[in-house]
Amino acid sequence: MTDLTLPNQAIAGKTAPPGEARALRLPTQWLGVTPFFLFALMFLILPTLYLMLGAFQNDAGEFTLENIFALFQANILAAYWISIRVSLASSLIGAFAGLAIAIAIVRGGLPNWIRSATLTFSGVASNFAGVPLAFAFIATLGRLGLVTVLLNTLVGLNIYAHGFNLLSFWGLTITYVYFQIPLMVVIIVPAIDGLKKEWGEAAATLGATQAQYWRMVVIPVLWPSFLGTVILLFANAFGAIATAYALTGSSLNIVPILLYAQIRGDVLHNAHLGYAIAFGMIFITGLANIFYIWFRTRSERWLK
Amino acid sequence: MKAGKFWAWVVFILGAAYFFIPLIATVEFSLRMRRGVYSFDAYKVVLGDSQFQTTFMYSVIVAIFTILLGVLIVVPTAYWIRLRLPQLRPVVEFITLLPLVIPAIVIVFGYIRMYGSNSPLPFLSNNVATNALLVIGYAALALPYMYRAVDTGLRTIDVRTLTEAAQILGAGWGTVVARVILPNVLIAVLSGAFLTFAIVIGEFTMASLLNRPAFGPYLQNLVANRAYEPAALSIIAFIITWGCMSLIQVLSRFAPKSANRPN
Numbered sequence: 001m002t003d004l005t006l007p008n009q010a011i012a013g014k015t016a017p018p019g020e021a022r023a024l025r026l027p028t029q030w031l032g033v034t035p036f037f038l039f040a041l042m043f044l045i046l047p048t049l050y051l052m053l054g055a056f057q058n059d060a061g062e063f064t065l066e067n068i069f070a071l072f073q074a075n076i077l078a079a080y081w082i083s084i085r086v087s088l089a090s091s092l093i094g095a096f097a098g099l100a101i102a103i104a105i106v107r108g109g110l111p112n113w114i115r116s117a118t119l120t121f122s123g124v125a126s127n128f129a130g131v132p133l134a135f136a137f138i139a140t141l142g143r144l145g146l147v148t149v150l151l152n153t154l155v156g157l158n159i160y161a162h163g164f165n166l167l168s169f170w171g172l173t174i175t176y177v178y179f180q181i182p183l184m185v186v187i188i189v190p191a192i193d194g195l196k197k198e199w200g201e202a203a204a205t206l207g208a209t210q211a212q213y214w215r216m217v218v219i220p221v222l223w224p225s226f227l228g229t230v231i232l233l234f235a236n237a238f239g240a241i242a243t244a245y246a247l248t249g250s251s252l253n254i255v256p257i258l259l260y261a262q263i264r265g266d267v268l269h270n271a272h273l274g275y276a277i278a279f280g281m282i283f284i285t286g287l288a289n290i291f292y293i294w295f296r297t298r299s300e301r302w303l304k
Numbered sequence: 305m306k307a308g309k310f311w312a313w314v315v316f317i318l319g320a321a322y323f324f325i326p327l328i329a330t331v332e333f334s335l336r337m338r339r340g341v342y343s344f345d346a347y348k349v350v351l352g353d354s355q356f357q358t359t360f361m362y363s364v365i366v367a368i369f370t371i372l373l374g375v376l377i378v379v380p381t382a383y384w385i386r387l388r389l390p391q392l393r394p395v396v397e398f399i400t401l402l403p404l405v406i407p408a409i410v411i412v413f414g415y416i417r418m419y420g421s422n423s424p425l426p427f428l429s430n431n432v433a434t435n436a437l438l439v440i441g442y443a444a445l446a447l448p449y450m451y452r453a454v455d456t457g458l459r460t461i462d463v464r465t466l467t468e469a470a471q472i473l474g475a476g477w478g479t480v481v482a483r484v485i486l487p488n489v490l491i492a493v494l495s496g497a498f499l500t501f502a503i504v505i506g507e508f509t510m511a512s513l514l515n516r517p518a519f520g521p522y523l524q525n526l527v528a529n530r531a532y533e534p535a536a537l538s539i540i541a542f543i544i545t546w547g548c549m550s551l552i553q554v555l556s557r558f559a560p561k562s563a564n565r566p567n
Contacts, residue, residue, distance in 0.1 A: 032384035033392065039377050040399045043444050047414025048406055054417070101319045108312020118316075123549040124542070125323060127502045131523040132538035136326040139333040139535055146329035178326065181319070232404060239407025242508035242520065246527050256409050256509075263413050263513055275417075278410045285405045 048282065054275035067276035075253065076268075080280060083238060083255040086169060090176035091233035097177070098184025099226065105185075106192045119189065122182035129179045134246035137175045141166050167248045175243060180233045187232070191225040224296045231292040235285040255281055327542065334535035346536035355522060356537075363511075363519035366435070367504040370442040371497040374450040375486075377443065379493065382454045383485050386463050400451040403444055412441055412510045434514055441510045446500040453499065457492020458485075495552040502548040506541050 058064045071077070105115045140147050143160060151157045165171055195218060203213040241256035248257075255277065261267045262274040337345040350356055385393050403411070415437055419427035427437040443450075463485070470484045486493070511518035523541070527534045 029388050033381055033389060033396070036377055036381035036396065037399075039440075039443075040402075043415070043440050044399070044402055044406070044411065044447075047411060047418050050418050051410065051414050097319065100315045104312035104315040104319075107308070108315070109309045110312050110316060114316060118319075120549060120553055121323065123552065124546045127499070127545050127549070128542055130506050130508050130520065131527055131534070132506065132541040135527055135534045135538040136330040136542075139538075140326040140329040146332055147325060178323070181322075235405055235407075239409065241407075241409055242506075242524070245508070246524055249528070256407065259409055259413065260509070260513070263409075263416065274413070278413055281407055281410055282405070285407070289405055 051275045051278045052282070054272055055279035057272060057275075059272065067270075067272045068279070070270070070273050071276050071280055076258065076277065079253045079255045079258045080284075082169060082253065084284065086172050086176065086254065087234050087237035089169075089173045090180050090237045091230050093173065094177050094180025094233050095184050095226065095230045098181040098229075099188055099222075101181065102185050102188045102192055106189060118185065122185040124182075126179050126182035126186055129240065130242035131246040133175060133178055134243045137166060137171075137178070137247065141171065141174070167251055169252075172244055172247065172252060172254075175247060176237050176240065180237065183233060183236065184229055187229045188222070188225060191222055195221060227295050228292055231288045234288050238281065238285055327539075330535050330538050330542075334532060334539055337532040346532040347540075350533045350536045350540070353533075359517055359519045359522040362517055363505050363507075366439055366442065366516075366518065367501045369439045370446060370504050371500050373439055373443040374446050374496070374500055375493055378447070378450045378454050378496075379486060379489070380481050382451060382458055383463065383481060386455075386458050387467060397451075400447045403447050408441075408445055408507075408509045409513070411444060412513045415441060416513065428514075435516065438510060438514050438516050438518075441514075442500070442504045442507065445507075445510070446496075446503055449499045449503070450496040453492045453496030454489060457489035460492075461485075461488045491555050491558050495555050498548040498552050498555075502545045505544060 055067050056063055056065065058066065071080075101118065104110065105118050137145075139145055141159075141164075142148065143166075145166075148159060151159060166175075199217050199221075200213060203217055208216070239256060241254075241260055244252060244254055245257055245260065258267075259274065259277050259281070262277065266274070268274065334346050335342040335344065337343060337349070381396065385396055416428065419425050419437060421429040427433045466484050466488065467480055470480045475484065506520050506523065507518070508520035508524055510516075512521045512524070523534070523537055526537060
């Protein structure tokens with residue numbers, strides 16, 4: 001922090017009249033956040049922009065939409081489609097299950113230790129992804145997994161004979177839910193804690209039933225943070241690769257795995273098509289976020 | 305209210321079943337290496353594997369450097385935003401949330417294309433620089449968590465008064481940040497640090513695409529080639545994550561609860 005050697009001037013600037021003093025002060029103010037913005041620019045924004053621009057260029061560096069059109073070939077489209085479905089299913093299941101668990105531990109009258117134990121466990125499980133998670137599900141629901149074998153020997157139900165496969169849409173979704181639910185719990189519990197007791201009492205005083213209280217007070221208040229978390233979960237699943245890669249190898253062609261293979265070995269034989277796939281990923285997570293902002297401004301208007 | 309309690313138990317038990325059965329199955333599987341009896345053979349094999357030791361140590365060192373870099377970037381910034389540039393807060397918060405929107409694989413893809421051997425900043429031209437790039441990438445991934453943790457910590461102290469007091473005593477900006485602000489938010493910084501550690505230690509995508517000999521790629525390789533060892537490693541990974549989270553929990557008990565002057 002050697003670049004911030006003008007403390008006296010900065011302090012004096014506070015009491016000095018605005019105008020001239022302000023103009024003098026501004027540059028030193030900005031020096032304090034320069035390392036952060038430099039870091040963000042060099043290692044977050046520019047690399048991403050580089051790919052975005054590359055998606056709209058051909059090998060000669062000319063502008064083209066060819067790469068974007070090339071995304072609409074069958075195998076890439078299929079990869080996007082299964083990624084979107086897995087992310088959507090796992091984020092919705094995770095969100096509703098997580099909300100149910102959060103409400104149960106905050107409002108359900110369960111013993112206090114359950115609440116803190118659940119929160120700690122959620123912190124752990126939301127970070128328990130990748131290879132270890134994939135393997136845990138192989139050991140549970142794989143062909144020789146504990147649950148698979150137990151169901152077969154105890155109930156005589158062979159889930160694989162009934163079409164279940166861990167290396168499939170549902171298999172991946174069930175696995176992803178393992179880190180989606182806890183993430184929801186971690187984020188939504190503070191929001192539920194924020195529901196004031198007085199609101200419930202006020203609603204009851206006005207003669208509202210429990211159902212009305214939920215429909216007209218709780219849900220509108222929780223809605224923005226709930227929706228925001230769903231979007232976060234969606235992006236979380238959409239970019240995840242290690243879990244799926246460990247689980248299915250490359251047999252389930254989701255977008256991150258396709259992109260991974262492309263970065264490793266240019267399997268699509270077109271570098272700029274790789275950029276376009278990356279662009280598509282950001283486009284989808286970005287679109288999800290725009291929806292979120294739009295929803296939130298709408299619901300905030302209602303809240304006022 | 306009684307019915308509510310009943311359903312709360314149902315939800316809780318269903319959730320607990322979903323979360324514990326895979327863990328139990330993995331533990332059970334990890335103990336089956338020796339035919340017919342339960343044993344810790346898989347753990348012995350894994351822990352004795354020299355490749356496990358080197359990749360794990362590598363990831364631990366990378367995690368430590370990531371934490372240092374994260375602290376170095378986040379603490380002065382969050383402090384400065386609170387003290388002097390509150391109008392920039394939305395911008396900085398937006399940037400710190402970007403890694404949640406831009407997938408890690410896209411970020412590292414950008415690095416590979418931008419910082420290749422022929423570029424002006426050839427991070428990929430030698431081992432040391434590539435290791436540095438991995439640390440940088442991880443710091444970017446951990447940015448949302450680190451910033452959130454530090455900012456929460458700063459909220460509980462009176463930044464302005466502390467700064468002015470330190471300055472009256474003749475401290476420069478470096479001293480203020482390193483010896484006044486940092487010790488006061490140390491607990492918040494540490495919880496951000498442990499979260500970073502938990503994220504970095506088993507990370508696969510960046511390490512693999514930058515060809516680093518890290519723990520995540522090693523794990524991945526093991527899953528493809530072995531049966532019982534990955535189960536043992538999954539349990540070890542879970543215990544490490546658990547350890548990090550418990551430390552955060554313990555630390556948060558020492559953190560100051562109320563804001564002296566919320567701003």
